[in-house]
Amino acid sequence: MENGVHYRTCHLCEAMCGVAIEVNNGKITSIKGDDQDPLSQGHICPKAVALQDLHEDRERLKKPIRKTAQGWEELSWEDAFDLVAEKLHGIRKTYGRNSIGVYLGNPNVHNHGALMTTMPFLRAIGTQNRFSATSNDQLPHMLASLEMFGHQILFPIPDIDHTDLFICIGGNPMASNGSLMTVPDIRGRLKALRQRGGKLVVIDPRRTETARLADDFHFIRPGTDAFLLMAMVHTLFEENLVDPGAAERLVKDVDLLRLAALSFSPEAVTRHTGIEAEAIRQLARQLAKTPRAALYTRMGTSTQAFGGTTTWLAYCLNILTGKLDIPGGVLFTQPAVDLVALGAMSGQRGHFGKRHSRVRGLPEFAGEYPASTMADEMLTPGEGQVRAFVTVAGNPVLSSPNGQRLESALEGLDFMVSVDYYLNETTRHADVILPPTAALERSHYDLIFSQFAVRNVAKYSEALFPAADDARHDWQILLELAHRLEQQRKGGRLPLRSEMGWRAFKKLGPDPILDLLLRTGPYGADAGPVRPFAQTAIELVMDILPERNPLKGLARLSPLNRRWDELPKGLSLSALKAAPHGIDLGPLQPALPERLFTRDGLIQMAPRRYLADVERMQATLESAPADGLLLIGRRHVRSNNSWMHNSQRLVKGKGRCTLLIHPDDASKRALNPGDHAEVSVQGRYVVIPVEITEDIMPGVVSIPHGWGHHRSGTGQSVASSHAGVSINDLLDDALVDPVSGTSVLNGQAVDVRVWQPEPQQKQA
Ligand SMILES: Nc1nc2c(c(=O)[nH]1)N[C@H]1C(S)=C(S)[C@@H](COP(=O)(O)OP(=O)(O)OC[C@H]3O[C@@H](n4cnc5c(=O)[nH]c(N)nc54)[C@H](O)[C@@H]3O)O[C@H]1N2
Ligand SMILES: Nc1nc2c(c(=O)[nH]1)N[C@H]1C(S)=C(S)[C@@H](COP(=O)(O)OP(=O)(O)OC[C@H]3O[C@@H](n4cnc5c(=O)[nH]c(N)nc54)[C@H](O)[C@@H]3O)O[C@H]1N2
Numbered sequence: 016m017e018n019g020v021h022y023r024t025c026h027l028c029e030a031m032c033g034v035a036i037e038v039n040n041g042k043i044t045s046i047k048g049d050d051q052d053p054l055s056q057g058h059i060c061p062k063a064v065a066l067q068d069l070h071e072d073r074e075r076l077k078k079p080i081r082k083t084a085q086g087w088e089e090l091s092w093e094d095a096f097d098l099v100a101e102k103l104h105g106i107r108k109t110y111g112r113n114s115i116g117v118y119l120g121n122p123n124v125h126n127h128g129a130l131m132t133t134m135p136f137l138r139a140i141g142t143q144n145r146f147s148a149t150s151n152d153q154l155p156h157m158l159a160s161l162e163m164f165g166h167q168i169l170f171p172i173p174d175i176d177h178t179d180l181f182i183c184i185g186g187n188p189m190a191s192n193g194s195l196m197t198v199p200d201i202r203g204r205l206k207a208l209r210q211r212g213g214k215l216v217v218i219d220p221r222r223t224e225t226a227r228l229a230d231d232f233h234f235i236r237p238g239t240d241a242f243l244l245m246a247m248v249h250t251l252f253e254e255n256l257v258d259p260g261a262a263e264r265l266v267k268d269v270d271l272l273r274l275a276a277l278s279f280s281p282e283a284v285t286r287h288t289g290i291e292a293e294a295i296r297q298l299a300r301q302l303a304k305t306p307r308a309a310l311y312t313r314m315g316t317s318t319q320a321f322g323g324t325t326t327w328l329a330y331c332l333n334i335l336t337g338k339l340d341i342p343g344g345v346l347f348t349q350p351a352v353d354l355v356a357l358g359a360m361s362g363q364r365g366h367f368g369k370r371h372s373r374v375r376g377l378p379e380f381a382g383e384y385p386a387s388t389m390a391d392e393m394l395t396p397g398e399g400q401v402r403a404f405v406t407v408a409g410n411p412v413l414s415s416p417n418g419q420r421l422e423s424a425l426e427g428l429d430f431m432v433s434v435d436y437y438l439n440e441t442t443r444h445a446d447v448i449l450p451p452t453a454a455l456e457r458s459h460y461d462l463i464f465s466q467f468a469v470r471n472v473a474k475y476s477e478a479l480f481p482a483a484d485d486a487r488h489d490w491q492i493l494l495e496l497a498h499r500l501e502q503q504r505k506g507g508r509l510p511l512r513s514e515m516g517w518r519a520f521k522k523l524g525p526d527p528i529l530d531l532l533l534r535t536g537p538y539g540a541d542a543g544p545v546r547p548f549a550q551t552a553i554e555l556v557m558d559i560l561p562e563r564n565p566l567k568g569l570a571r572l573s574p575l576n577r578r579w580d581e582l583p584k585g586l587s588l589s590a591l592k593a594a595p596h597g598i599d600l601g602p603l604q605p606a607l608p609e610r611l612f613t614r615d616g617l618i619q620m621a622p623r624r625y626l627a628d629v630e631r632m633q634a635t636l637e638s639a640p641a642d643g644l645l646l647i648g649r650r651h652v653r654s655n656n657s658w659m660h661n662s663q664r665l666v667k668g669k670g671r672c673t674l675l676i677h678p679d680d681a682s683k684r685a686l687n688p689g690d691h692a693e694v695s696v697q698g699r700y701v702v703i704p705v706e707i708t709e710d711i712m713p714g715v716v717s718i719p720h721g722w723g724h725h726r727s728g729t730g731q732s733v734a735s736s737h738a739g740v741s742i743n744d745l746l747d748d749a750l751v752d753p754v755s756g757t758s759v760l761n762g763q764a765v766d767v768r769v770w771q772p773e774p775q776q777k778q779a
């Protein structure tokens with residue numbers, strides 16, 4: 016790699032910060048924020064240094080390995096692919112296609128190559144037993160978008176740079192840097208909000224880093240946001256504050272929503288939420304009366320017992336008060352690669368509950384079953400039992416509820432393969448690990464997070480370092496396995512044209528497809544100058560793609576599409592290569608009614624599955640609030656899910672995996688600073704240092720997720736020496752939000768007491 020500064024997008028979290036990475040003699044010598052990046056304007060967080068640490072980590076796997084009686088053994092890629100394809104095919108032949116389970120983890124969505132090849136990979140496997148991090152995360156948002164706007168990834172994004180009121184519920188962007196709101200430098204943006212006289216309101220069971228910047232902050236009891244939001248809806252109707260404004264002619268069934276909210280007065284919900292009735296009314300009035308305002312909900316409101324309904328109500332509140340589709344409110348983005356339009360054109364707007372999981376009858380979403388039922392599908396005998404498992408960029412042992420049960424399920428499998436470059440809590444159960452190149456060895460384009468950014472931008476980064484000769488990118492691994500599995504299924508050979516398609520895809524890789532996506536997209540330079548060779552190759556690739564692959568929509572897209580007429584044109588891969596800091600495509604703009612994908616072209620305010628949940632809300636309201644301590648998670652700016660704890664620079668300092676507990680709750684349990692607590696539920700328990708703080712609501716305790724690196728047989732020595740415990744070893748996988756199937760990661764009840772070491776443990 017040439018000496019000098021290379022510009023790039025950091026792919027670690029959703030914020031898409033521009034980084035300037037200086038390289039001298041093949042080594043990274045500094046990582047700074049890129050001042051000229053149109054979105055992040057120089058901001059980076061402390062995790063950016065991990066780009067280097069991950070790249071240089073000696074424990075990052077570079078060759079395929081296989082588990083043997085003598086331990087892990089390297090094998091060639093050719094042998095590894097043969098072995099994996101043969102094993103998977105054999106199990107599929109014997110037990111049927113659903114005997115293979117697949118789990119896709121979070122880093123896939125930061126990887127355009129992996130994204131483009133997952134569809135053919137999944138089709139080649141052919142299983143219905145698909146899982147991903149989605150059901151531990153943003154599923155309720157996808158469901159609300161599907162139900163109300165007719166498209167699963169059409170998210171209303173807060174226009175944070177132009178709003179005068181930002182109500183943040185169950186998100187902590189100061190630690191997470193935003194989610195379903197790609198928002199680098201949230202601190203600077205919130206400061207600007209307040210400088211223009213705007214207000215920040217935070218509602219959270221913990222006084223978070225974001226809450227510290229707020230004008231108003233309210234504690235809320237975990238899992239009760241649906242009641243708060245319903246009472247706000249109630250207030251809007253009661254006080255005649257409903258005015259959908261720009262969306263007035265587009266909203267349907269507003270009356271049904273009014274009826275649903277009738278019995279949820281602010282007074283009725285106070286006991287459960289812990290928020291005074293008057294404060295709830297004020298909040299509703301403030302939202303209604305501030306012309307430019309945005310109400311935003313995230314993880315804490317999504318992964319809880321009422322996740323589905325809460326997210327629906329949050330969307331409703333923005334719409335009822337006229338905040339949808341106006342500057343300073345919540346808007347749909349117009350990214351350069353418009354996955355929303357592509358999805359719609361290929362019949363991929365999304366679906367829910369088309370089929371149900373074998374053991375617990377849980378609904379699929381977008382073809383995936385809830386991660387909470389993965390272990391059930393492995394442990395329960397019968398036709399369709401999962402006997403082989405594939406993980407791609409995921410660590411579900413630490414990220415899914417009841418990780419220990421999942422581990423014992425993984426132990427009982429006939430075969431497991433992980434596409435991952437760490438030997439960690441999940442991959443240690445695999446028979447074969449296929450490690451991809453590191454991120455700096457591949458090009459980068461944020462297909463997904465560009466859809467959710469607070470400003471429309473496009474940026475492409477070339478690989479910073481060349482991949483080693485004997486290395487494979489994620490997309491190469493997925494394609495190779497897919498190709499071999501398709502061949503096996505067809506008895507060893509594919510028809511010539513299809514064979515050519517596979518070869519063309521392997522030769523082209525993702526970037527020529529990205530080029531075509533950019534050219535045919537809303538800002539596209541048009542598909543004209545594609546070389547004839549590339550054109551043929553791409554046609555062959557399109558041929559082998561599943562019928563419903565969004566890439567197929569390409570054929571029907573054109574930059575001349577009328578809706579995109581006014582947008583500036585000229586984007587292509589080469590245009591982006593010539594602009595290494597990225598290209599600004601402007602602020603978010605109103606896009607209704609064209610951007611709606613419902614059958615009747617209207618916004619569905621009262622979809623049946625949410626109305627049906629009101630009964631459960633009523634029943635909950637009538638029962639006494641749960642006793643005991645409710646457990647919630649948290650994030651820290653120097654950590655990212657489970658996989659950045661092998662960076663010494665990130666984990667150094669005070670241990671971060673602690674139990675936050677309020678002084679009142681601590682003293683009731685005779686817990687003192689410096690003590691360890693035993694946190695337990697149903698025989699599962701962890702032992703963890705306590706941190707006593709008034710920043711957490713009484714009756715609530717918090718443990719961050721992604722820790723628990725004490726497990727033996729992993730290959731991350733730094734992480735192991737900062738092991739912590741896994742909150743997911745406590746959480747019950749039987750609990751899901753019945754509306755959406757999302758895991759309940761926040762608000763489960765636990766017992767906490769002082770930990771008394773056993774005598775022999777004391778000596779140790
Ligand atoms: N209790 C609780 N649980 C949670 C959450 C919570 O808030 N509380 N949060 C949930 C959320 S939002 C999410 S997104 C999930 C995340 O859940 P997962 O996606 O299952 O887990 P990660 O910790 O992100 O692990 C990522 C894995 O990908 C590997 N990896 C990293 N980069 C690459 C790459 O480029 N290619 C490949 N092939 N592998 C790579 C890493 O080594 C690691 O094994 O966790 C969820 N779990
Ligand atoms: N530093 C860092 N950044 C990250 C990640 C990371 O692990 N570390 N992960 C990335 C990923 S995959 C995601 S999805 C995003 C998530 O981004 P965010 O949604 O901002 O996630 P959190 O920081 O976990 O914030 C969730 C908040 O919900 C609160 N909460 C818990 N239960 C409830 C409840 O019942 N009601 C309410 N109102 N609040 C509740 C918690 O106290 C917490 O403050 O972050 C991304 N960015």
Ligand code: SF4
Nearest residue numbers: 025027028031032060
């Ligand atoms: S906030 Fe940090 S981790 Fe996220 S993209 Fe920016 S620099 Fe990377």
Ligand SMILES: [Mo]
Nearest residue numbers: 121148152153
């Ligand atoms: Mo996530």
